[in-house]
Amino acid sequence: MKSLLSWTVLTVLFLAGLSATLAPGAVLGDLDGTQRTAATIGAGILSLVAGVALFRREPLKSFLGSRPVLWFLFLFNLTVAAIAPFALDGATGIGMAIGMGLVSLGAGTGLLQGSGKRRTRRA
Known part of the structure; x- marks a missing residue:
């Protein structure tokens, strides 16, 4: 409760x-x-x-940490970060690109950490 x-x-x-x-x-x-x-x-x-x-x-933490979700977050946010400066004007586009780039960077870091854990388990 x-x-x-x-x-x-x-x-x-x-x-x-x-x-x-x-x-x-x-x-x-x-x-x-x-x-x-x-x-x-x-x-x-x-x-x-x-x-x-x-x-x-816990339920959301394990879902957001799964490899398919991390790959989606990484690729989607990287794409939006690359397109945002051209689709939006001025500071709005740059701010959107920076924010989405940071989210993509975080998801990429999660992917790299996950691959390191898998390598140590097999060794």
Whole structure:
């Protein structure tokens, strides 16, 4: 019961933070200028912290660490990182490319770590 409650709370916090990051005016009401920026940053931090805690739990951790998922994340995010600067204008495209490149790099690191573990098991 305690595990289900903590999973529910983390999921709600993650989804609320994600919603407030994407549309702070719709979620938090009429905001202007600095308030909107502060709400977006705060909601982004909330969703990041709740998301990391949520994805470290066992069912999602083993799924996200599987080789097919890591290969998908690596290839998809690398493709988006390569296309983003051409598809989006200016700083938005560059920021998207950097963010997707970092996710691709993380998935690639996970793939390399997984191959090292397999080699030591066979030896």
